[in-house]
Amino acid sequence: MTVLHLKGVSRTHGTGENLVHALVDADLTIEAGELVAIMGPSGSGKSTLLNLAGGLDAPTSGEVLVEGTVLASLNKKRLAALRRRSVGYVFQDYNLVPSLTAAENAALPLELDGLSAGKARKLALAALEEVGLDAKQADRFPDEISGGQAQRVAIARALIGERRLVLADEPTGALDSHTGEEVLKLLRRRCDAGAAGLLVTHDARHAGWADRVVFLRDGKIVDSSAPLAGADSLLEGAGS
Numbered sequence: 001m002t003v004l005h006l007k008g009v010s011r012t013h014g015t016g017e018n019l020v021h022a023l024v025d026a027d028l029t030i031e032a033g034e035l036v037a038i039m040g041p042s043g044s045g046k047s048t049l050l051n052l053a054g055g056l057d058a059p060t061s062g063e064v065l066v067e068g069t070v071l072a073s074l075n076k077k078r079l080a081a082l083r084r085r086s087v088g089y090v091f092q093d094y095n096l097v098p099s100l101t102a103a104e105n106a107a108l109p110l111e112l113d114g115l116s117a118g119k120a121r122k123l124a125l126a127a128l129e130e131v132g133l134d135a136k137q138a139d140r141f142p143d144e145i146s147g148g149q150a151q152r153v154a155i156a157r158a159l160i161g162e163r164r165l166v167l168a169d170e171p172t173g174a175l176d177s178h179t180g181e182e183v184l185k186l187l188r189r190r191c192d193a194g195a196a197g198l199l200v201t202h203d204a205r206h207a208g209w210a211d212r213v214v215f216l217r218d219g220k221i222v223d224s225s226a227p228l229a230g231a232d233s234l235l236e237g238a239g240s
């Protein structure tokens with residue numbers, strides 16, 4: 001089943017002399033069970049592609065479909081509901097709410113979706129356990145836990161519930177290499193269980209966890225390959 005489909009998607013910013021082609025005519029399909037890595041030099045359009053896939057931004061032209069629904073066909077309320085239910089997003093900077101505990105942060109999408117606080121907490125504790133955080137850590141606030149733990153909370157929040165599309169923008173950024181690998185394993189496991197994943201990474205070793213690597217340059221998809229066929233050689237080709 002196709003979870004994400006980008007059809008001729010372009011995104012420009014600004015006008016006239018300031019016109020920037022952040023993404024140009026991108027076609028991409030991700031099936032359930034697949035993890036796709038996006039690589040490319042700084043400014044090549046990776047975050048733009050991820051934001052469009054998650055409905056956080058809208059294309060200038062082309063269509064983005066999540067589980068067959070054209071995102072542009074949804075009004076704001078329905079788009080927000082689809083994002084909460086179907087899309088998990090791990091941001092570079094975690095985006096945890098400082099006044100909420102780890103468990104409350106992880107439970108937030110479910111509570112926003114109308115689940116009772118008790119049920120949401122139960123699922124949040126299970127999601128936190130999945131990323132290696134125990135009940136004691138679950139009741140700590142973001143400023144009482146380490147960067148690595150905060151990142152795990154962000155991952156738990158992205159994976160909680162039945163999210164079928166998981167988008168991760170450099171999710172291992174602040175982590176030591178061991179914890180980074182653990183995070184990628186979690187992503188991989190979730191995709192093996194039927195989700196579709198999109199992972200922005202600068203690290204060819206991390207791309208090795210993906211089924212495919214999509215390489216961007218100047219907003220264009222310039223190559224797409226299985227990682228073992230040479231994520232390193234793709235990087236060399238871009239001269240980055």
Ligand SMILES: Nc1ncnc2c1ncn2[C@@H]1O[C@H](COP(=O)(O)OP(=O)(O)OP(=O)(O)O)[C@@H](O)[C@H]1O
Pocket residue numbers: 013014020021022040041042043044045046047048049
């Ligand atoms: N809101 C915006 N207004 C103007 N230009 C923008 C905006 N967002 C992105 N861009 C431009 O679009 C291009 C693609 O940016 P994007 O952030 O998608 O690249 P990236 O590959 O994720 O970069 P990095 O690896 O540095 O995060 C860049 O030239 C960027 O300056």
